[in-house]
Amino acid sequence: MIAKKMIPYVQNNSAIRLMFEEGNRLKAKYGTDKVFDFSLGNPNVPAPEALKEAIIDILNTEEPTKVHGYMSNAGFPEVRQTIAEELNGRFGTKFSGNNLIMTVGAGSGLNVCLKTLLDPGEEVLVFAPYFLEYGAYVRNYDGVLVEVTPNTETFQPNLVDFEAKINEKTKAVIINNPNNPTGVIYSEETIQKMAAILEKKQKEYGHAIYLISDEPYRELAFDGAKVPFVTKYYANTMVVYSYSKSLSLPGERIGYVIIPDEVEDSEGTITAATIANRISGAVNAPSLMQLAVARCADAGADLGFYDKNRKTLYEGLTKCGFTCVKPEGAFYLWMKSPAADEKDFVEAGKKYNILMVPGTSFACPGYVRLAYCVSYETIVNSLPQFEKLAKDMGVA
Numbered sequence: 001m002i003a004k005k006m007i008p009y010v011q012n013n014s015a016i017r018l019m020f021e022e023g024n025r026l027k028a029k030y031g032t033d034k035v036f037d038f039s040l041g042n043p044n045v046p047a048p049e050a051l052k053e054a055i056i057d058i059l060n061t062e063e064p065t066k067v068h069g070y071m072s073n074a075g076f077p078e079v080r081q082t083i084a085e086e087l088n089g090r091f092g093t094k095f096s097g098n099n100l101i102m103t104v105g106a107g108s109g110l111n112v113c114l115k116t117l118l119d120p121g122e123e124v125l126v127f128a129p130y131f132l133e134y135g136a137y138v139r140n141y142d143g144v145l146v147e148v149t150p151n152t153e154t155f156q157p158n159l160v161d162f163e164a165k166i167n168e169k170t171k172a173v174i175i176n177n178p179n180n181p182t183g184v185i186y187s188e189e190t191i192q193k194m195a196a197i198l199e200k201k202q203k204e205y206g207h208a209i210y211l212i213s214d215e216p217y218r219e220l221a222f223d224g225a226k227v228p229f230v231t232k233y234y235a236n237t238m239v240v241y242s243y244s245k246s247l248s249l250p251g252e253r254i255g256y257v258i259i260p261d262e263v264e265d266s267e268g269t270i271t272a273a274t275i276a277n278r279i280s281g282a283v284n285a286p287s288l289m290q291l292a293v294a295r296c297a298d299a300g301a302d303l304g305f306y307d308k309n310r311k312t313l314y315e316g317l318t319k320c321g322f323t324c325v326k327p328e329g330a331f332y333l334w335m336k337s338p339a340a341d342e343k344d345f346v347e348a349g350k351k352y353n354i355l356m357v358p359g360t361s362f363a364c365p366g367y368v369r370l371a372y373c374v375s376y377e378t379i380v381n382s383l384p385q386f387e388k389l390a391k392d393m394g395v396a
Contacts, residue, residue: 038372
C-alpha cells in the first residue's frame with residue numbers, strides 16, 4: 001500500500017498535466033492542427049543555436065570524465081563564477097561563484113531552499129494565484145502553506161492580507177515574478193513595501209523570515225518592463241532560477257539558487273543548501289548542461305516570438321468579448337471565466353478542442369490560464385473557435 005502522505009497527491013493529480021494528456025488524446029483523434037492546447041508551459045521555441053554549438057564543442061574538446069562526471073555538489077566552480085559575473089554585470093550585484101548552487105531546475109532549487117530552512121510546523125506564505133506545486137514542496141518538509149488572498153483588481157500581491165497572516169511561525173515567503181499564472185510583474189513599489197513589512201515582522205518576532213524569489217520567467221518581460229532583482233531590497237532573500245523558459249530547456253532540468261552574503265548566517269546556509277542538494281537525491285545538477293548554459297549565460301529568450309503571440313491572443317480574445325489581464329511577462333494569459341464556475345467554461349472549451357487550465361489549479365477560482373508558448377499558427381487558428389465559444393457562453 002502506498003504511503004498515506006501520497007494519497008492526496010494521487011487523488012488530486014495536477015490538472016495541468018491531466019489537461020496536457022487530454023490534449024495528446026485529442027490530437028491523436030482530430031490531428032494536431034485541429035487542437036488548441038494552451039495547458040502546459042512547454043516552450044514551442046527551439047533552444048538557441050549557440051547552445052547547440054556549445055554542447056557540440058564541449059563534447060569535442062572537454063575531457064569525457066569531466067563532461068559526464070561528478071563535481072562539487074554545488075556545481076562546477078567555473079560555471080557558478082561565470083553566471084555570478086553575468087548577473088553582477090546586469091543587476092549591479094556583487095555575487096561570487098560561492099553564492100550560487102547549480103540545481104536540477106527551479107523545482108529542485110525550491111526544494112533545496114525549503115529543505116534548508118524549514119522545521120516541521122513552520123509556515124510558508126504564498127500569494128494566490130500561485131503555482132500549486134508550492135504546496136507539495138512545502139509539505140515535503142512538513143511545513144504549512146499559508147495562502148494570501150488574491151488582489152483581483154491588479155493581481156499585485158495583497159499586502160494587507162500578507163501582513164495580517166505573518167506570525168511567529170512564519171519562516172519564509174515565496175514569490176513568483178513574473179507571475180505564473182497571471183503574467184503580472186510585481187512592481188518595484190510592491191517589492192519595497194513587501195520588504196518593509198518583512199523587516200518589521202522580523203524585528204517583532206525576533207527571527208529571520210526568508211523571501212524566496214522564484215524567477216524562471218525573469219527574462220520574459222514585455223513593453224520595456226523591468227523585473228526587480230529582489231536581493232537589492234531585502235537581505236534575507238534567496239533567488240531560484242531555471243533555464244527552462246529563457247533557453248527553452250524544460251526537459252533538461254538545469255537552474256540555480258542564489259544565497260547572497262547578506263543572508264543571515266550565509267556561510268552556514270550555503271553549506272546546508274549544498275548538502276540539501278545532495279541528500280535530496282539530485283546529488284548535483286546535470287554536468288553537461290552546467291557547462292553548456294555557462295557558455296550561453298548572456299543568451300536570452302526569443303522575446304519577439306512570445307510578444308507576437310501575446311498581442312495576437314490578447315487582442316483576439318478581448319475582441320471576442322472576454323476579459324483578460326494583459327500579460328506583462330512570462331508566457332501566460334489570465335482570463336476571467338464568463339461562467340460562475342470556471343470548470344464549466346473549461347469543459348465548454350473542449351467542445352471546440354480548446355484546452356485551458358482552471359483557476360482553481362492556482363487557488364484562484366473564476367479564471368482560466370492560457371499558455372501562449374505555442375506556435376503562432378495555433379493562436380491564429382484558435383481565434384475562430386474562441387468566437388464560437390464566446391457566443392455559446394453569451395459573451396459575444
